[in-house]
Amino acid sequence: MERPILASMDIDAMRHNLTRIRELAPQTQVWSVIKANAYGHGFAAALKGLALTDGFALLDIQDARYLRENGWKGPILLLEGLFSADDLKLAFMLDCTLVVHTESQVAALETFDLTQHQAKPRPIYLKMNTGMNRLGFSPSDYRLMYHRLHAAGYAMHHMTHFANADRVDCLPSVGSQYDLFNEAITDLPGDTSTANSGAILWHRTVLGEWVRPGIMLYGASPSGSFADIAHANLKPVMRLSSEIISIQVVKKGEKVGYGGRFTAPEEMRIGIVACGYADGYPRSASDGTPVWVADGGDTSNGVICPLAGQVSMDMLTIDLRAAPLAKIGSKVELWGKHIPVDDVAQSAGTIGYELLCALAPRVPIQLVV
Numbered sequence: 001m002e003r004p005i006l007a008s009m010d011i012d013a014m015r016h017n018l019t020r021i022r023e024l025a026p027q028t029q030v031w032s033v034i035k036a037n038a039y040g041h042g043f044a045a046a047l048k049g050l051a052l053t054d055g056f057a058l059l060d061i062q063d064a065r066y067l068r069e070n071g072w073k074g075p076i077l078l079l080e081g082l083f084s085a086d087d088l089k090l091a092f093m094l095d096c097t098l099v100v101h102t103e104s105q106v107a108a109l110e111t112f113d114l115t116q117h118q119a120k121p122r123p124i125y126l127k128m129n130t131g132m133n134r135l136g137f138s139p140s141d142y143r144l145m146y147h148r149l150h151a152a153g154y155a156m157h158h159m160t161h162f163a164n165a166d167r168v169d170c171l172p173s174v175g176s177q178y179d180l181f182n183e184a185i186t187d188l189p190g191d192t193s194t195a196n197s198g199a200i201l202w203h204r205t206v207l208g209e210w211v212r213p214g215i216m217l218y219g220a221s222p223s224g225s226f227a228d229i230a231h232a233n234l235k236p237v238m239r240l241s242s243e244i245i246s247i248q249v250v251k252k253g254e255k256v257g258y259g260g261r262f263t264a265p266e267e268m269r270i271g272i273v274a275c276g277y278a279d280g281y282p283r284s285a286s287d288g289t290p291v292w293v294a295d296g297g298d299t300s301n302g303v304i305c306p307l308a309g310q311v312s313m314d315m316l317t318i319d320l321r322a323a324p325l326a327k328i329g330s331k332v333e334l335w336g337k338h339i340p341v342d343d344v345a346q347s348a349g350t351i352g353y354e355l356l357c358a359l360a361p362r363v364p365i366q367l368v369v
């Protein structure tokens with residue numbers, strides 16, 4: 001028999017989340033962001049669950065090729081543009097829309113012989129750095145780059161990225177970035193794309209023509225805190241599940257696992273779950289991190305059994321005192337409908353994004369339709 005760990009992707013939940021985005025941002029078109037293997041969910045799940053999106057945004061041209069080979073005919077946005085001028089031909093063959101953020105990309109596009117590849121003007125999203133200081137042109141350089149590419153025959157659009165759409169106490173603020181952006185593009189034609197999930201949830205006056213949701217498509221929180229999206233009616237897509245493969249009865253004072261981090265406060269049962277950091281469960285998760293266990297045979301009748309002891313490569317250990325009926329073979333959910341991935345992430349000092357993306361290749365993926 002196979003190891004019982006499984007990542008199931010709820011395709012209906014993905015569809016539902018896209019619908020929620022359309023309700024929140026009704027005047028916009030949606031670039032569904034599926035970088036990092038669709039935040040760990042797999043491109044096959046994304047193609048199914050997000051079939052009604054207006055476009056897909058990702059990083060690698062090979063992934064764009066996968067989408068085309070699997071029937072996607074709509075727009076594809078390469079979020080970091082070209083990594084080498086050699087990719088330009090392939091990018092246009094695959095009918096990709098490029099983000100342009102450096103002068104060398106502008107130069108490559110200017111010298112490219114468009115006449116061989118020009119069914120229609122090639123769309124470009126020019127990226128402005130409005131304060132995040134990661135990718136893009138300063139507002140003062142932006143207009144020159146815009147005019148160069150426009151003169152070279154490209155169809156120009158505008159893009160920037162918010163550093164703090166999911167929080168209120170950090171600078172630069174969404175408002176200041178948005179104002180800088182709008183001032184710099186005054187009178188320049190083209191669509192605008194500014195909003196990530198945080199902006200769609202919490203700053204709906206700055207959405208532009210095309211929004212770029214990522215994390216909310218997968219039902220997790222941009223802020224890293226599930227409480228912040230509890231009322232947004234998003235549904236978790238990924239369920240990481242496994243089973244109890246062994247049970248130890250430990251006496252009061254006995255230690256559990258590497259480093260003996262957990263000490264039994266009384267005689268108790270410890271459940272050994274077939275899931276470890278080599279599956280993508282965070283090793284940094286602290287004792288007390290919630291794990292859901294089906295108590296008895298009924299998979300709907302679950303209880304929370306806290307992590308007890310250091311996560312190891314292939315296993316983790318849980319405190320079974322709340323689940324007297326749990327036995328070898330009992331179902332366990334590490335995250336999903338019962339345990340928000342954001343809660344596990346918080347216990348591990350990170351955000352849901354990182355856990356979802358880090359789902360290990362050795363974990364089988366099942367699409368639930």
Ligand SMILES: *Cc1c(COP(=O)(O)O)cnc(C)c1O
Nearest residue numbers: 033161196197212213214215222
């Ligand atoms: C990842 C990414 C997004 C999506 O961000 P979320 O916080 O997941 O919604 C949008 N735009 C750009 C440029 C990105 O890199």
